[in-house]
Amino acid sequence: MDQIETFYDVMRRQGITRRSFMKYCSLTAAALGLGPSFVPKIAHAMETKPRTPVIWVHGLECTCCSESFIRSAHPLAKDVVLSMISLDYDDTLMAAAGHAAEAAMADTIERYKGEYILAVEGNPPLAEDGMFCITGGKPFVEKLRYAAKDAKAIISWGACASYGCVQAAKPNPTQATPVHKVITDKPIIKVPGCPPIAEVMTGVITYMLTFDRMPELDRQGRPKMFYSQRIHDKCYRRPHFDAGQFVESWDDDNARKGYCLYKMGCKGPTTYNACSTVRWNEGVSFPIQSGHGCIGCSEDGFWDHGSFYDRVTDLTQFGVEANADKVGFAAAGVVGGGIALHAAVSALKSAQVKSQSKPTVQNEEA
Amino acid sequence: MTRGATAPPARALAGDATEADRATVARRTSVYVYEVPVRLWHWINAAAIIVLCVTGYLIGSPPPTMIIAEATHQFVFGYIRFAHFAAAMIMTVGFFGRIYWAFVGNHHSKQMFMLPVWKRSWWAEVWHEVKWYAFLERTPKKYVGHNPLAQIAMFFFMTVGMTFMIVTGFALYAEGAGAGTVLHTIAAPFLAWIGNSQVLHSIHHLGMWFIVIFMMIHIYAAIREDIMSRQSMVSTMISGTRTFKDDRPD
Secondary structure, eight states, X not given: OTTSOBHHHHHHHTTOOHHHHHHHHHHHHHXXXXXXXXXXXXXXXXXXXXXXXXXXXEOBSOSHHHHHHTTOSSHHIIIIIHHHTEEEEETTTOSOOHHHHHHHHXXXXXXXXXXXXXXXXXXXXXXXXXXXXXXXXXXXXXXXHHHHHTOSEEEEEHHHHHTOTGGGSTTOTTOXXXXXXXXOSSOEEEEOSSSOOHHHHHHHHHHHHHHXXXXXXXXXXXBHHHHSSBTGGGOTTHHHHHHTXXXXXXXXXXXXXXXXXXXXXXXXXXXXXXXXXHOBTTTTBOTTTTTOOOOOTTSTTTTSSSOTTOSSOBOGGGSSSOBHHHHHHHHHHHHHHHHXXXXXXXXXXXXXXXXXXXXXXXXXXX | OTTTTTSOGGGOOOTTOOHHHHHHHXXXXXXEOSOHHHHHHHHHHHHHHHHHHHHHHHHHSXXXXXXXXXXXXXXXXXXXXXXXXXXXXXXXXXXXXXXXHHHHSOGGGGGGGOOOTTXXXXXXXXXXXXXXXXXXXXXXXXXXXXXXHHHHXXXXXXXXXXXXXXXXXXXHHHHHHOTTSHHHHHHHHHHHHHOSTHHHHHHHHHHHHHHHHHHHHHHHXXXXXXXXXXXXXXXXXXXXXXXXXXXXXX
């Protein structure tokens, strides 16, 4: 380990001034919701700690997580985080290829047993012995198990690794399976999203390096600091929601006025992520700000919970496209019809009984 | 009234009562069955459920946009949601009160919460009641409390149905209350088990239709029984007294 430089060494070598470095530390502290007293701690950690080796593997995925990651908004984050972590293996980003690349992975695992972080982008398909995703000549699931065996912790990047995403959507022909269902004996941090926000990704890594521990996770295994509030809770269009002012159709006047996208199927009320606070592309915008509802990409099985454009979800269990209202209304209709019919028969029946038993009733009462 | 000497005072009737009426009244029996808390709960619960159904439907499918004022000064959807949450709180407190009453109230107040499935005689009466509703039985039986079929409906639609709505509803409410609140801490395991809470919205919405269907059946059956059965129905939930139309022992 001693031959690995500290984060600070790397930064200085890259021509980053001490001043910029301290700025970075304060920004990081702020991003993680920490007080100013943590700035020197972060600085100290970065000056003294050797970089943590990271192995970054890719299963069934689209690389949007990597694309997001390399666009992390702070220039420092972009330039430095890739150097902060000693990214020893990432088949998409690394210079080496083929046998040299695979050798780098084997080497890292061998040298830093129990020390390295395994970052997983995508997930392994389990059907047909994992033959639907072959990397380095082997099914990805084998590579994942191999890399996970000696890892200190695992980061599940994105909806794929965390929940399965589109390849695991029904009927999931390749049996794509999220990481936590394959690797059950390691601490796993889920960083869902399709992709996750760049600053959230770098924030999670920075936290782990700085404090040498995992961030506090919620019950689903997501870092609380980024996933404990819904898009809805911090949405700047929320006042229009409470006022009952909605976009009624795309491009109507209300859309131009920036009203709430709830009626257009916005999944903000059920989506836990930091988009409405951190935003995207250096804080420029996020889906709702650009006029489209949230599609809930950081939620479990977001492909399987109806259209992105309705609030009352289609229930495919009923065979046709029907939502709770259609099913309920149909059932109420059937019951209502049944009641009407039953009432009619009841009336006829009691009239019949009365006419048949009139004399006896008279006798009885007399 | 002037014939007090010939008729006992208990049989005295004013107005257009005939001798036959007097004879009937003398035989008519009544039982006090629904105590005040039960009746109070029934009507408060009914009102709360109506508010919940209407506002709940509107929360899923909001009314057309109203532009009364700037969003800051307008709270239309907020009030709809407020009414939903307020009615839900009242319904929940009422339901807990009703459960409490099942312990301290009379024998009939326990009926809604427990089905005597282990009793053979109860099943026989269920079958009898099914036949009565299928027009295969000429006369229904008399019941002081619920008939077995009504008891089954009460148990599944109300006791189970309302518990389901309270659990799913409060889990959704906890999401709004936010992580760190007591409610969210309680609901967190359930929310984590559900995963994507869009599912919760869907099943809560289906639950509403379940309750709506119950309301339809309940109101129809109560009125029908009031007319066709051998006992009072609708007025019993107002006065608490069950009256019987005959004194035949079966």
